[in-house]
Amino acid sequence: MPEPTSHTPEPVIVLRDATATLGARPVLRGVDLTVHRGEVVALLGANGSGKSTAVRSAIGQVPLTCGTVELFGTPLRRFRAWARVGYVPQRTTAAGGVPATIREVVSSGRLSRTRLGLPRKADRAAVDRAIELVGLADRARDSVNALSGGQHQRVLIARALAAEPELLIMDEPMAGVDLASQEILAATLREQVAAGTTVLLVLHELGPLEPLIDRAVVLRDGCVMHDGPPPKALGQHALPGHDHVHPHAASEPVRTGLLS
Numbered sequence: 001m002p003e004p005t006s007h008t009p010e011p012v013i014v015l016r017d018a019t020a021t022l023g024a025r026p027v028l029r030g031v032d033l034t035v036h037r038g039e040v041v042a043l044l045g046a047n048g049s050g051k052s053t054a055v056r057s058a059i060g061q062v063p064l065t066c067g068t069v070e071l072f073g074t075p076l077r078r079f080r081a082w083a084r085v086g087y088v089p090q091r092t093t094a095a096g097g098v099p100a101t102i103r104e105v106v107s108s109g110r111l112s113r114t115r116l117g118l119p120r121k122a123d124r125a126a127v128d129r130a131i132e133l134v135g136l137a138d139r140a141r142d143s144v145n146a147l148s149g150g151q152h153q154r155v156l157i158a159r160a161l162a163a164e165p166e167l168l169i170m171d172e173p174m175a176g177v178d179l180a181s182q183e184i185l186a187a188t189l190r191e192q193v194a195a196g197t198t199v200l201l202v203l204h205e206l207g208p209l210e211p212l213i214d215r216a217v218v219l220r221d222g223c224v225m226h227d228g229p230p231p232k233a234l235g236q237h238a239l240p241g242h243d244h245v246h247p248h249a250a251s252e253p254v255r256t257g258l259l260s
């Protein structure tokens with residue numbers, strides 16, 4: 001685990017002028033996004049604004065037509081330290097119909113750290129800990145096909161955590177997740193953040209994760225329209241009667257015009 005630092009931390013993700021086209025459609029149009037070590041950054045925006053594409057381009061799943069990506073200070077084309085990165089994709093199931101147990105799926109997330117493919121004691125302990133963190137220790141031997149959507153999501157997060165990543169990228173981790181699972185996920189994330197993990201989250205609304213978010217980047221039509229304190233129009237601040245002042249917020253509320 002990385003150690004929290006008091007001085008300006010180094011950048012873990014840097015997207016510069018990221019431009020991507022899917023089909024004939026420009027989806028990212030010159031996105032600049034930096035996430036520093038230890039930061040928790042929420043990537044927000046309306047449907048189709050390019051959030052998933054931005055995080056997928058950060059890990060090389062979507063090629064850029066222009067611009068650059070660096071992870072941990074290394075240009076993406078030379079980056080090989082994938083064990084340092086945990087990625088939870090959007091809306092997938094843990095098994096895809098394969099009759100695997102929770103433990104088997106979570107163990108697959110440890111492969112990037114397993115020497116010669118043979119799990120050692122430390123690898124087994126990391127897998128156990130990841131399963132425990134998401135509250136599924138008593139179900140470890142169950143088939144993932146028997147899980148609810150929220151439990152699937154917890155398995156996918158445990159799979160990402162099994163490698164003990166320094167950077168966690170999650171695409172809408174709360175989407176379609178029941179309240180009990182949401183609370184477990186928020187607690188899991190809180191623990192990771194306290195240990196110094198850097199987090200980039202795609203979110204539709206801040207919801208229960210709001211207290212953890214240091215900074216919000218809002219996309220609209222593939223462009224960054226806000227980079228700073230979480231917009232007041234999103235998350236719990238949007239609720240009627242909510243008069244809490246966000247600790248990171250500037251004296252003036254941020255007016256993004258989005259979802260407000």
Ligand SMILES: Nc1ncnc2c1ncn2[C@@H]1O[C@H](COP(=O)(O)OP(=O)(O)OP(=O)(O)O)[C@@H](O)[C@H]1O
Binds near residue numbers: 048049052
């Ligand atoms: N494989 C693809 N081929 C063509 N267009 C695509 C493809 N994937 C995404 N798009 C389009 O790119 C745009 C951005 O998609 P993206 O998934 O990045 O948005 P998003 O902000 O994550 O949206 P959502 O909140 O709905 O998940 C959308 O208009 C989408 O329809």
